[in-house]
Amino acid sequence: MTGIDQSQLITSEAELRSLIGYPSELVEHKVISVIDSNCRNYISKSPFLVVSTADSHGNCDVSPRGDAPGFVQVMDDKHLIIPERPGNKRIDTLRNILSNPHVGLQFFIPGLGETLRINGRAYITKEENLLKPLAVKDRAPQIGIVVEAEECYMHCAKAFLRSQLWKPETWLDKERLPSPAKIISEHANLDGSTPEVIAARLEDGYKNRLY
Template sequence: MGTIDTHEALREIIGEAAERTQQKIIGHLDEHARNLIGHSPFVLLATAAPDGSCDVSPRGDPAGSVLVLDEKTLVLADRPGNKLADSFRNIVDNPHAGLLFLVPGMNETLRVNGRAKLVSDAPYFDSLVVKGKRPKLAVVVEVEQVYMHCAKAFLRSSLWDPATWPDRATLPTLGTILRDQMDLPIPAAELDASLDHRSLTEQY
């Protein structure tokens, strides 16, 4: 099978990271990191349970909604969702978290790793209000590592190039997927209408 189960075997195949690559990892949010976070409307939050099971959750808000309190602390507001709370349950049990900030049209991404905690109120919650809605929870991340991720993944995928995007009509709707996966006795069109309504009316 060629399974790689040691660091040594891994390095034998991929080699060591260049010294310059290792040096790019810093321990604080510098002016460039703050600038990118301020322009990012979309971030992926990665967490893990004590047993090692992982979760990655997409978080979206208008650019500038993620607060940078200082060079070691940032805050993400929680918005209404499915209430499974996978990320939050993980954070309660295991504070280690990773974030990947995307800026539309930019091929490079910003990676931030640190320790997260949940907060139900704080003076800065007033700054997390969007469309008149104040969040009930926020994720506060104590920053430990900050670094830029190169453009290769986005260049390989042509993510921002509309010419490479599939025709949405060739893909199933969310209603169709949920109907089939959950074996629901409801027409897909009816599910889609309900989901669209909730998406538009329950964003905040």
């Protein structure tokens, strides 16, 4: 690795613990194994989560999911279901689940720094009785991700406080934001895929193919 002093790399948990220390008793005991009423309430108010998966070789992926608050449905005290809305058809998350069912979820509520984390095992279902209640504009998802919870716990707000993520006054002006269309155009490097063409394609997808 260029520019990295390999003698300074940390290679054991013991060395990590000597620097970081150990979690408090509260942190050790805040993890539960069921989706209790507190978790249900949080999920019912959450419009956004990220799903972390890895394939059988350990190659990782993190993918966002979002919709109206409560779009993720809690089925019972061990299971929830996430509707799979139309996307770019890469299906990275879904392919990973087929080869390695272990997933990590992190739920967000805008304006709240603390997030809800749920780790467990995932399954892909096409059962109509489960998917019909998840319909939007009379369009039920073709498939859903069912997660069996193994760990549920609250994650502290320090990252949000440091980043000031929920403070609009810290946000960049629109003119200073990176251009997604330009980035995609240059990364894809395909004839005819100019930033203008990509921008129009993105806008059409956002307007006409959310569901």
